[in-house]
Amino acid sequence: MARRYVDEDGSVLPRAAAGLRAARVESARIHGVDPDRVASILREVDEHGYVILHDLIDADRIERIREESRPHLRFEGRNEFEGHRTRRIYSVIEKTFACNPLVEHPLVLALLDQILMPNYLLSQLQVIDVLPGEVRQPLHHDDAFYPLARPRKPVGAAVIWALDDFTAENGATLVYPGSHRFGDVPATDLDTGQLIPAVMPAGSALFFIGTLWHCAGANHSEAPRLAATTQYCEPWARQQENYSLSISRERARQCSDRVQSMLGYSMLFPFIGFVDGRDPKRLLRD
Ligand SMILES: O=C(O)CCC(=O)C(=O)O
Numbered sequence: 618m619a620r621r622y623v624d625e626d627g628s629v630l631p632r633a634a635a636g637l638r639a640a641r642v643e644s645a646r647i648h649g650v651d652p653d654r655v656a657s658i659l660r661e662v663d664e665h666g667y668v669i670l671h672d673l674i675d676a677d678r679i680e681r682i683r684e685e686s687r688p689h690l691r692f693e694g695r696n697e698f699e700g701h702r703t704r705r706i707y708s709v710i711e712k713t714f715a716c717n718p719l720v721e722h723p724l725v726l727a728l729l730d731q732i733l734m735p736n737y738l739l740s741q742l743q744v745i746d747v748l749p750g751e752v753r754q755p756l757h758h759d760d761a762f763y764p765l766a767r768p769r770k771p772v773g774a775a776v777i778w779a780l781d782d783f784t785a786e787n788g789a790t791l792v793y794p795g796s797h798r799f800g801d802v803p804a805t806d807l808d809t810g811q812l813i814p815a816v817m818p819a820g821s822a823l824f825f826i827g828t829l830w831h832c833a834g835a836n837h838s839e840a841p842r843l844a845a846t847t848q849y850c851e852p853w854a855r856q857q858e859n860y861s862l863s864i865s866r867e868r869a870r871q872c873s874d875r876v877q878s879m880l881g882y883s884m885l886f887p888f889i890g891f892v893d894g895r896d897p898k899r900l901l902r903d
Pocket of ligand 1 (some may be wrong): 698745777788789790791831832833834844
């Protein structure tokens, strides 16, 4: 029998809303995370726009990412946003699977489940090496390129994973607390005196929503500052990196179901993301 997506009255939304509520209630348990911890982190995110989470990844994971990133950290940025003294890896999953556990870290997923709709997508995964002498990155918020007036709910959320200790001197990400609530203001009107460095030891992560103003800090130290970033967006929004094209099916097949889904092998039922009228996950199975 054909699956029905639309109610008698032709309405899809009530069903979607019920599904969303159910997914949110169950989420923390599914990810093995304490729901009270999730609630308390979300209160902090709601108030400040960001939170620093400690001890999320261990030294072995950091070492593996460092080792497997090294051969690919070859090019310095082409503009002030990428950073002329910053090296980035794009299409990371095509080059290494070392960052996959970050993409689907249980605590991060438990938070995202409360912020975004089910089947949210990976929008960006980068390794970012800020070299000595780099200047402060231009201030921005990550969902700025979606042409939607602010203040509003975020279209996405991001994590910056400290693979080196982040210090005020070596270019720790600078955040503007509370700026997630700002209306439409140009970056030039913002008071940079309000920026706070996300100082944290390696293995920690800065979690923030797409409406928060932030940037990478200047690196005044003698050593590079290595980080990875995982950024996520609503399943109805376009991903920044076009993962359907940049990650081969062969590599996608080797990822977990969840990462596959976040790369784009998933749908926002009933009508967004299908391939030939069907769930794109079939492409990995056939
Ligand atoms: O590397 C950082 O600390 C922040 C980078 C960032 O915000 C970006 O490139 O969008």
